[in-house]
Amino acid sequence: MDVFQKCFDFKRDLEVKAAGLYPFFKTIEGNFGSRVVIDGREVVMAGSNNYLGLTRHPKVVEAAVDATKKFGTSCSGSRYANGTYVLHVELEEKLADFMKKEKALCFTTGYTTNMGAISTLAGRRDIIFSDRENHSCIMDATMLTFAETKKYQHNDMEDLDRILQGSDPEAGKLIVSDGVFSMKGIVANLPEMVRLKRKYGCRVFIDDAHGFGVIGKNGRGTGEYHGLETEVDVVMGTFSKSFAGLGGFIAGPERVISYVKHHARQLIFAASMTPASVAAVTMALHLIRTEPQHLENLRNVCKTVRNEFRRVGFSVPEGDTPIVYIKVGEDEAAFMFWKELLGLGVYTNPVITPGVPKGQSGVRASFMAIHTQSDIAHVIDAFTTLGKKYGIIK
Template identity: 50%
Template sequence: MADTTAKTTYSKVFQKAYDFTKADEIKEMGLYPYFKPLQATDGTIVKIEGRDVIMAGSNNYLGLTNDPRTIKAAQDVIKFYGTGCTGSRYLNGTLDLHLELEEKLAVFMNKEACVLFSTGYQTNEGSIQTIADRNDIIFSDKDNHACIVVGTQVSNAKTVRYRHNDMDHLRNLLAKADPDAGKIIVSDGVFSMSGTLAKIPEMVQIKNEFGAGLYLDDAHAVGVIGEGGRGSASVFGLMDDVDLISGTFSKSFASLGGFLVGDRTVIEYIRHKSPAHIFSASMPPANVATVLKSLEILQEEPWRLQRLEEISTYMRTNLKELGFNVWSSQTPIIPVVIGEMMKCFQFWKDLFEEGVYVNAVVPPAVPRGQALVRTSYMATHTDEHLDRILDAFRTVGIKHGIIDKNGKSLIDVE
């Protein structure tokens, strides 16, 4: 048998991989916060490294991933459809369940039509590159999610990035653009790191002023905020003014996949032209059934949205009172700014030791010097969970000189 450990030569194309040592260095320090395997979970409590910890870093906003009803829905359809579709929606991979979900989501979102994708990432990548071509210009917020960025990169359209949530900059860029080009503004509805809302009323005004389209990625908004959980535009009563709204099933809908809603003509064009839709295997039946049941529960149990809002307000208020910088969060996503990267990793580790799991976010995902731990909350968190999380943050924050005992911030971060 060949000794692969003794390999000393390799193609130059792999040099970057051999030069990448940062992850190994952080692992050796015992501070590596990524790819932690969950050994068991009931949603709010997870087992990691043999310990039970409170999950304060999940996107399971409605707490439905372990709901007996969603589990049963997934189990039941496997008996009739099997475990997968083994083909794309375009050819042999369309089930009546897919059509049912598309119809129900279109009605729920007050749009004419809906198309499903196999992941939320593919939804944005595949839709943006399809709807914008070489005769068009995409205006994209600089803080947009990576799947939007990739969608603009693979599109033949020209892409112009405007400063985050800076509507004056967006208007100036549109004013300077070719008046004959097709134009579309693309933005997260809720920004996944800061938990802030896009300035949708201003966007609608600008898009009408310049005859542009408006596309919102509501991955962290549908099933989370707005009227009945309909997302960011519904917060402002502007659902009819947004041309395309995308969402994902990997968060509030306890599954995997994504969707896009809009006018029927536009959705049918994307359905027939998007490579990400045509050339990807379709959502497995168990995933579709889970989403259908989650959508039903969302509409039948409005207390989940109410509870989620109460929790978000409680945690945001109390973290601020402890002295933490939570930026301008408006949703269940609440960042806590730590500062330097290594201090962030140490902070994450000590929180874990205190029994709380969060997400460490470091540059380039955030600006240099503004590394943070991203917290996010579920409707199923109890008051006891929340207070234990706050106690852990207070203990670790004081230990690392982020806050003092009097609720004052000790770091100079915008």
């Protein structure tokens, strides 16, 4: 049997392309912040994770350019060897201070941060308790470790309690959850998780990719949002969303960070974040700490879009995150809805099976601090037109 046979048998991409509905790897020809150019025309970007809108902030761009001029385009090696620059160390110190943790450690992507940290922290004789809807890099991390993994129903603390109760009391226990769930923007039930942590003697690891720089009074994420920062043993964040760069970090107790630093293969055997990315993230962090308007704008945008979606009849849960998920139905219907939205000048992301259960496919809209009233009105008009056409709203 040819090892490539599965590739020759795979035809789904060709079928969807032939139907004119293929939504993936869409090419963006220009980026003006809340507007981008796709297929030669300007559309509203309602599908980016650039929540604070800082990727084009002049000071962020300048910091990235300056760092490139000073240090070059690549560090050409891993943090462990030749790839730790003064910039990385400075950023880690600032992150630890911001997150009120003893130490922080940066990886080259958010994906490898979870892979490296979780697979290193949980080993033989340990158990990972993982939300069924955690991000795929958490799933991949659990496959890399020798630890047993037990999945609990999405954000269902009764189910987590039941599973913890039936687990070996002597095993090391790590509860791992997204802080803000990436597809639907729901915030994890941290208060209940913390109660269970205390009851069963567990540690809590929160992936705050979509919470860091978004929720909490100062943008410190899910822990701050719930007033439980000190109860999150290790917090993980990505720089590819609110922090205008590429990379990720964990923050936590000094000994824990040192252990990960000296054991995580994804850190030791991968080249470090580029100077441009580290400098952009450091500047983004500075702006978040010194210019409260970015978070304030984001909060206002979140409130406005949720109210507007509800006003026109969509069922959108209460919440404070910039992610709005609209269920359409089967995959094909979601593809068509997505395509027609783009036709009306709004770019979103389709979410299909297996990302969501069958029949719950839809589009994920995400909003940024830089969206104007007119961008939002445009998005709501387009959703209203199609919501009626697809029978989602009256």
